[in-house]
Every structure is written in C-alpha cells, then in structure tokens.
Amino acid sequence: MASTSSTWRRNQQRLAPWLFLAPGIAMFLIYVIIPIFQSMAISLYQWDGLGEKVWVGLGNYVELFDDEAFYTSLKNNLIWLVLYLLAIPAGLFVALFLNQTVRGIRIYKSLFFFPFVISQVVVGLVFSWFYDPNNGLLNLGLMALGFDPIPVLADEKWVTYGIIAAGLWPQTAYCMILYLTGLNAVDPEQIEAARLDNARGLRMLWYVVLPQLKPATFIAMVVTVIGALRSFDLISIMTDGGPWGSSRVLAFYMYEQAFSEYGFRMGYGAAIAVVLFAIMMVYISGFLWKMYRDEKGR
Amino acid sequence: MFPTPIEKTAPATRIAYKVALPVALTLWLLPLIAVALTSVRSAGDINAGNYWGWPTEFHLLENYTAIFENTPIGQYILNSFKVTIPVVIGAVALSTMTGFALAVYKFKANLLIFFMFVAGNFVPFQILMVPVRDLTLQMGMYNTIPGLALFHIAFQTGFCTLFMRNFIKALPFELIEAARVEGVSEIRIFWYVVLPLMKPAIAALAVLIFTFIWNDYFWATVLTQGADTQPITAGLYSLNGQWVAAWHLVSAGAIVAALPPVLMFFLMQRHFIAGLTLGAVK
Known part of the structure; x- marks a missing residue:
C-alpha cells in the first residue's frame, strides 16, 4: 500500500491528467468519434437497420450521383449557406443600433435577443403561421398593399427562402449579442483619436471599428456556417421537406432516407451523411487550423 | 464608444x-x-x-x-426536465475534469485531445444518427429518457470542454504552482484550488446547456417516440398535427414550451451571455 501511494506521489503530475480525462474521453469516443467511422462503414452497405447488411461498396455513392433529390438538397444547402451569412451584417446592424447607454437599454438588448432562446420548433410554428396563406400576417400585408397572396410554404419557388428567413431571426439575434460584446471591448481611445482625425460614420466603422471586432466576426462566421449546414428542425416543422421535396437539405434528406415511411435505408442515409460531413470538415479544419496558430502564438 | x-x-x-x-x-x-x-x-x-x-x-x-387537460403536454414538459437536468449535471461534471486536465498539464497528446473535443462538437448530427440509434437499441435504452440523456451528456462534453479549458487557462497559474510547492496533491488542487474559481464558468455552462438540451428536437425524434418519453419539442410537433387549425391551442402550447428556457435566460442573463460570447473578445 505504501509503495502504490508513493508511486502515485512521484508520478501524479503525469498520471493525473489521464485520470481526469478518462470519463470524458470514454463518453466522447463511444458516442461521437467512433460513430463517425461506423457511419462511413455503414455507407458501404445496403441495410434496413434490422436484417443482414449487404456489401455494395461505393454503390450508395454511385446512386447519389443520379439522384435528383440529392442535387435539390445540395443546392438548397448552398442557398442556406449563402443567405444565412446575412445574419452577420444584420446582427452587426442591430448591435450598432443598440450600443447606447440610454435608460432601459439593457432590457431592450435582452428582448432583442429573445428569439435565440426559444426552441426552433417554436420559431417554426410561429413562422408557419406568419406565412399562412389565408390569415397569415405576411399575406394580409401583401393584400393590403394590393399584391396577390403568396402561399410561401406551398410554393416551390419560395419555400426555401421562407424557411431561411425564419432561421435568420434567431441567428441574427445570436450575431447581435456577439457584436454587442465585441463593441464593449472596442478601445475608446482609438475611437476618439479617429474622431479627431475627422473619421466618422461608415469610414470609422470600416477602418477603425471592424478591425477590432475581428474576433466577434470570426465566431459569428463559425456559428452561422455550422448553423446553416445543420438546418433540420425548421424544415421538419414547417414543411417536412415539401412541397414535393423542394425544401429538403442534406441533413433532412438523410433523416428521411434512413427512417421514414419509404422504408429504412440506413446505408444510403449514411452515404448522404458522409457527404454532409465532408462539406462540414472543410470548415471544421479551417477552424482548427486557426486555433492551432493561436495556440502556438501564445 | x-x-x-x-x-x-x-x-x-x-x-x-x-x-x-x-x-x-x-x-x-x-x-x-x-x-x-x-x-x-x-x-x-x-x-x-x-x-x-x-x-x-x-x-x-x-x-x-x-x-x-386534453393533451399529454404536462408529461412532455416533465420528460424535458428529466432529460435536461441530468445532462446539465453530467456534462458540466465531465468537462470540469477534462477542461482542468487540458488547461493545466503539459503532455504530448494534449492539443490532439483538445482538438478532438472541439472538432466533434461541430460535426453534423446525421453522421452520428444511425450508429448512435443502433447503440442505444443494443443497450436496451431506445425510447428511454436515460438513453437520450446519455447521448446528450457525451455530445455536450465537446463544447463544454472547449469552454472550461479556455476558462481555466485564463486563471493565474501561480495559484496551482504555489499549491504544488506546498505539497498539495493534484486531486486536491482540482477540488480546493481550481473548482471554487470555476463557479462563474459552471453557471454560464449550466444555463447554456439547459437551453440547448431543452430546445433539442432532432435527437428527441431519433431516440424516443410516444408521450411517455418524448420531450416537449417533439411533443409539440405531434400535437401540432392533432390541432389542425386550432391556432389558439398551438400558440398556448408553444408559449408553454418556450417558457422554461426564457425564464432561465432572464434569471441568469449575465452568465448566459458570458457563455455564448466566449471568444468574441480577445
């Protein structure tokens, strides 16, 4: 007993980190890291989730190349990715608007942040109803202005944009809070110096303020891109991928293929997930690369 | 300004x-x-x-x-609490330890393990879906609240580790060194020196995780079914199907579902924002 305790004592600085890490690493390996590789393996089989797996090699991927629905999803993912980024300038705009010290401004800031706190299921319900073709506020407004009503969620042309608009609501709130925090840390002396040099308005924003907001912009980019590629909840709630699958994205199409009324196609679903994972890995690697540089620079 | x-x-x-x-x-x-x-x-x-x-x-x-009275919404809410609270406790407990280990000790695999947590936290859920559902089935935990909670604990550990590690890294390292000189064991350093200083980080993470898990919809639909186990997000979706055009009921349900995270946010606002904006300022 004495010898084990002295071994521990002598080596505890080497052993302690592993002791602290063990439960976290074990859980993370079992539920996150290993499943990624399992999914890659499953994507090479045909499997209904219960019976025997049948090896098909790259068959699922070959099928993807000819799948109209896959291209629709991919295209919609691209639209999501591009339009979702609007949350960043929008969030900056709101943050600039609210970055004052008048009375009650803190309550305003919290209330503007509200949409991010509530579930996307609720956001989806709220917006489905906002778009309601008969009595929705959007169409009442359009009709009041003399336009024809647009059944946004039933129209292939509009549906994806309608859902993205709903997603932009909470995402803008998120970016706003990031920028408010960033603005708080902007160096007031630099602002005053620039003011003496007659910089104001947009020039001031562009040349003096934005460079100092870089960390906030970076985080906003990361969370917005990841959020765009993860979009699932709103689509499931608002349209269930419809009309005729026109609002699907990869995340949703994968779920639909893997288990839905059309039968369980786990292998094919996994192949879609692998494609989505590959797209995301581009961003994740970029993020890790920047973190690595920051760590080395310390 | x-x-x-x-x-x-x-x-x-x-x-x-x-x-x-x-x-x-x-x-x-x-x-x-x-x-x-x-x-x-x-x-x-x-x-x-x-x-x-x-x-x-x-x-x-x-x-x-x-x-x-007419729907199982009370049960859904209860299920949400039963999933969310253990996840908050579990994920925070695991990540105070992992964050401590990665922030305080220098060893070869340190950055690699840290990056594993960070990268894992960003992966699309769909790449985990089939194997995690399968694993949960095999453990006999499909359609149970612990089955759903266990996955959430594991997944949230990624984000929480990132958060905790950076928080501890910013603490004055001299405190730990002084304790070591005094001959305090590493475990006691964690418990008596570092943990008390982590209270703000723990509070921030707790509110954030509460909101994330309360609002989770995807995993609720993948790992549970039926009113006995489903949390409110998934429950609201199925109620929405029953209440066709009964918008007053849908709205009341939506308000009830949104209330707990909203209250949490207002009560713990400062912590919540501190958690979300981690890294937004150098």
Whole structure:
C-alpha cells in the first residue's frame, strides 16, 4: 500500500491528467468519434437497420450521383449557406443600433435577443403561421398593399427562402449579442483619436471599428456556417421537406432516407451523411487550423 | 464608444432614437407578440378569422387549462426536465475534469485531445444518427429518457470542454504552482484550488446547456417516440398535427414550451451571455 501511494506521489503530475480525462474521453469516443467511422462503414452497405447488411461498396455513392433529390438538397444547402451569412451584417446592424447607454437599454438588448432562446420548433410554428396563406400576417400585408397572396410554404419557388428567413431571426439575434460584446471591448481611445482625425460614420466603422471586432466576426462566421449546414428542425416543422421535396437539405434528406415511411435505408442515409460531413470538415479544419496558430502564438 | 453616444447628438436625433427603440422592438418581436395574443383567443375568434385584431374575449385560463387537460403536454414538459437536468449535471461534471486536465498539464497528446473535443462538437448530427440509434437499441435504452440523456451528456462534453479549458487557462497559474510547492496533491488542487474559481464558468455552462438540451428536437425524434418519453419539442410537433387549425391551442402550447428556457435566460442573463460570447473578445 505504501509503495502504490508513493508511486502515485512521484508520478501524479503525469498520471493525473489521464485520470481526469478518462470519463470524458470514454463518453466522447463511444458516442461521437467512433460513430463517425461506423457511419462511413455503414455507407458501404445496403441495410434496413434490422436484417443482414449487404456489401455494395461505393454503390450508395454511385446512386447519389443520379439522384435528383440529392442535387435539390445540395443546392438548397448552398442557398442556406449563402443567405444565412446575412445574419452577420444584420446582427452587426442591430448591435450598432443598440450600443447606447440610454435608460432601459439593457432590457431592450435582452428582448432583442429573445428569439435565440426559444426552441426552433417554436420559431417554426410561429413562422408557419406568419406565412399562412389565408390569415397569415405576411399575406394580409401583401393584400393590403394590393399584391396577390403568396402561399410561401406551398410554393416551390419560395419555400426555401421562407424557411431561411425564419432561421435568420434567431441567428441574427445570436450575431447581435456577439457584436454587442465585441463593441464593449472596442478601445475608446482609438475611437476618439479617429474622431479627431475627422473619421466618422461608415469610414470609422470600416477602418477603425471592424478591425477590432475581428474576433466577434470570426465566431459569428463559425456559428452561422455550422448553423446553416445543420438546418433540420425548421424544415421538419414547417414543411417536412415539401412541397414535393423542394425544401429538403442534406441533413433532412438523410433523416428521411434512413427512417421514414419509404422504408429504412440506413446505408444510403449514411452515404448522404458522409457527404454532409465532408462539406462540414472543410470548415471544421479551417477552424482548427486557426486555433492551432493561436495556440502556438501564445 | 461607437456609434456616437446618443446623449451627445442633436435633440432631434435623441427623440428619434427614443421613438425608434420601441418601434423596432415591436416589429422584431411581432411574431411572438402575435402568438402570445393568439394563445388567449377563443375558438370563435379563430374560426371567424380574427387572427390579428384585438381578441373579442380573453380565454387565458380556458386555453391553457385545455392543453393541460386534453393533451399529454404536462408529461412532455416533465420528460424535458428529466432529460435536461441530468445532462446539465453530467456534462458540466465531465468537462470540469477534462477542461482542468487540458488547461493545466503539459503532455504530448494534449492539443490532439483538445482538438478532438472541439472538432466533434461541430460535426453534423446525421453522421452520428444511425450508429448512435443502433447503440442505444443494443443497450436496451431506445425510447428511454436515460438513453437520450446519455447521448446528450457525451455530445455536450465537446463544447463544454472547449469552454472550461479556455476558462481555466485564463486563471493565474501561480495559484496551482504555489499549491504544488506546498505539497498539495493534484486531486486536491482540482477540488480546493481550481473548482471554487470555476463557479462563474459552471453557471454560464449550466444555463447554456439547459437551453440547448431543452430546445433539442432532432435527437428527441431519433431516440424516443410516444408521450411517455418524448420531450416537449417533439411533443409539440405531434400535437401540432392533432390541432389542425386550432391556432389558439398551438400558440398556448408553444408559449408553454418556450417558457422554461426564457425564464432561465432572464434569471441568469449575465452568465448566459458570458457563455455564448466566449471568444468574441480577445
């Protein structure tokens, strides 16, 4: 007993980190890291989730190349990715608007942040109803202005944009809070110096303020891109991928293929997930690369 | 300060700003205000198409008691708590340890393990879906609350580790060194020196994780089914199917589902924002 305790004592600085890490690493390996590789393996089989797996090699991927629905999803993912980024300038705009010290401004800031706190299921319900073709506020407004009503969620042309608009609501709130925090840390002396040099308005924003907001912009980019590629909840709630699958994205199409009324196609679903994972890995690697540089620079 | 403080501008601008604030807020929250108003409307109003005007009668109690009496919404809410609370405790407990280990000790695999947590936290859920569902089935935990909670604990450990590690890294390292010189064991350093300093980080993470898990919809649909186990997000989705065009009930349900995270946010606002904006300032 004495010898084990002295071994521990002598080596505890080497052993302690592993002791602290063990439960976290074990859980993370079992539920996150290993499943990624399992999914890659499953994507090479045909499997209904219960019976025997049948090896098909790259068959699922070959099928993807000819799948109209896959291209629709991919295209919609691209639209999501591009339009979702609007949350960043929008969030900056709101943050600039609210970055004052008048009375009650803190309550305003919290209330503007509200949409991010509530579930996307609720956001989806709220917006489905906002778009309601008969009595929705959007169409009442359009009709009041003399336009024809647009059944946004039933129209292939509009549906994806309608859902993205709903997603932009909470995402803008998120970016706003990031920028408010960033603005708080902007160096007031630099602002005053620039003011003496007659910089104001947009020039001031562009040349003096934005460079100092870089960390906030970076985080906003990361969370917005990841959020765009993860979009699932709103689509499931608002349209269930419809009309005729026109609002699907990869995340949703994968779920639909893997288990839905059309039968369980786990292998094919996994192949879609692998494609989505590959797209995301581009961003994740970029993020890790920047973190690595920051760590080395310390 | 940027933009120019409003007190230093012309009086006209000041008044314009004071007017613009509430107007902008009302427009911003219009969808939510409408939902809140709808949740107290009578069925008659809904049928008559009075969606946006002032309610003819206020059915606050009727509508809210109706959803609790006629649907399992109470059970859904209870399930949400049963999933969320253990996840908050579990994920925070695991990540204080992993964060401590990665922030304090220098060893070869340190950065690699840290990056594994960070990268894993960003992967799309779909790449985990089939194997995790399969694993949960094999453990006999499919459609159980612990089955759902276990996955969430593991997944949230990624984000929490990132958060905790950076927080501990910013603490003065001299404290730990001084304790070591005194001969305090590593475990006691963790418990008596570092953990008390982590209270703000723990509070921030707890509110964030609470909100994330409460609002989770995807995993709830993948790992549970039916009113006995499903949390409120998934429950609301199925109730929405039953309440076709009964918008006053849908709205009341939505408000009930949104309430706990909203309360959490207002009570713990400072911590919540500190958690979300981690890294937004150098």
